[in-house]
Amino acid sequence: MFDITIVGGGIVGAATAYKIQKEFPELKILIIEKEKKLANHQTGNNSGVIHSGLYYKPGSKKAINCVLGRKELVAFAKEHKIAHDVCGKVVVAVSESELPFMDKIFQNGIENGVEGIEKINAQRIKEIEPFSEGIAGIWVPCTGIIDYRGTTEKLVELTLNIQSGSKIVMSEEVLDFENISATEKKVITDRNFYNTKFVIVCGGLQADRLAKKDGVKIKEKVVGFRGDYYELTHEAKHKVKNLIYPVPNPDFPFLGVHFTRMVDGEIECGPNAVFTFKREGYGKTDFSLKDTFDALTYSGTWRLFFSNMKFGIDEYRRAFSKTLFLKTLQRIIPSLTMDDIKPGRSGVRALLLREDGDTRDDFRIEYKQNSIHVLNAPSPAATACLAIGNDIKEMAKQHFKL
Structure with a gap:
């Protein structure tokens, strides 16, 4: 029997396993991942x-854990030689109407303790990113890029090295949970079953379904939003040095289409945000009857659609039009042409929606009997993974009496 079973091999599950194993080396931990590879969904398909x-409400779990987790993540990457670069980013305002929102996120950054941020003028923007155009901006020197899949793999490797009795199983999907006693559960997969004292579920895009299977009463539902990326061609890569972000629209839970230099040197542009008809569907036409039925029979989905109708239509048009995608990119880098961009990959983000159509914006982790469920871990959860893992470890110490 295992002491703790962690469901989900993304970066939050891996960080949680590592944090618990490091403090309690005697515990036998099982990690169950349904895919053939770790970090196969949100972790491995985000912008890196x-x-x-900078963006998060002061005092929120996102704000606190992002700043703490970022510092710990960078130190971890340095120690374990994970590909990363704290290269900084510039947030660019392109119109007068964006300046109040820019000021607001700058103030957020100050209150959240983000180091070294400064407001900059158009000339300074040009010095940092010569091909970008803006009337004002924010320089954020502590932003960076990292290999999140490599980080996840290293966290799991270190966990298994601490305790020989700990284990990871791949390509097994958790189907159900069974309470055997107050101190024992059975985790049932499509191939096997495992007895364990406690369960921690870090299910990402399947978080709500796994919670319900474990008897958690949750009114909200996870709805997936796909984000498509373009890449700059080899001939156009010189137009972006590091990271360039727009001033985000405060009405939407996304940061807008931005430019990112990846750790492999490629430049990505994106993502957009469109409702996906399959929670783990990365193609524009991917479809799951179950996922679509779940989403479209939920009142919160329709309320979100109706309250953001114009935004949603614009995003769908842009998803199928290279010309419209380019026009969005040209707001920040006007010299980009159709020949400068080529289709890239896609990712899917899990939004936890309330019945009124509002998104659960902050991290949400709940305890039930001998289980802990991560119900909502949107961006910046990857950055904050070690801080989130630490929070879950503290919850486990309290509730599981470790």
Whole structure:
């Protein structure tokens, strides 16, 4: 029997396993991942950015954990030689109407303790990113890029090295949970079953379904939003040095289409944000009847659609039009042409929606009997993974009496 079973091999599950194993080396931990590879969904398909903590409401779990987690993540990457670069980013305002929002996120950054941020003028923007155009901006020197899949793999490797009785199983999907006693559960997969004292579920895009299977009463539902990327061609890569972000629209839970230099040197542009008809569907036409039915029979989905109708239509048009995608990119880098961009990859983000159509913006982790469920871990959860893992470890110490 295992002491703790962690469901989900993304970066939050891996960081949680590592944090618990490091403090309690005698515990036998099982990690169950349904895919053939770790970090196969949100972790491995995000933009690879180490976020600073600029955007998040002061005092929120996102704000606190992003700043703490970022510092720990960078130190971890240095220690274990994980590909990363704290290269800084510039947030660019292109119109007068964006300046109040820019001021607001700058103030957020100050209150959240983001180091070294400064307001900059058009000339300074040009010095940092010569091909970008803006009337004002924010320089954020502590933002960076990292290999999140490599980080996840290293966290799991270190966990298994601490305790020989700990184990990871791949290509097994958790189907159900069974309470055997107050101190024992059975985790049932499509191939096997495992007895364990406690369970921690870090299910990402499947978080709500796994919670319900474990008897957690949750009114909200996870809805997936796909983000498509373009890449700059080899001939156009010189137009972006590091990271360039727009001033985000405060009405939407996304940061807008941005430019990111990845750790492999490629430049990505994106992502957009469109409702996906399959939670783990990365193609524009991917479809799951179950996922679509779940989403479209939920009142919160329709309320979100109706309250953001124009935004949603614009995003869908842009998803199928290279010309419209380019026009968005040209707001920041006007010299880009159709020949400068080529289709890239896609990712899917999990949004936890309330029945009124509002998004659960902050991290949400709940305890039930002998289980802990990570119900909502949107961006910047990858950046904050070690801080989130530490929070879960503290919850486990309290509730599981470790």
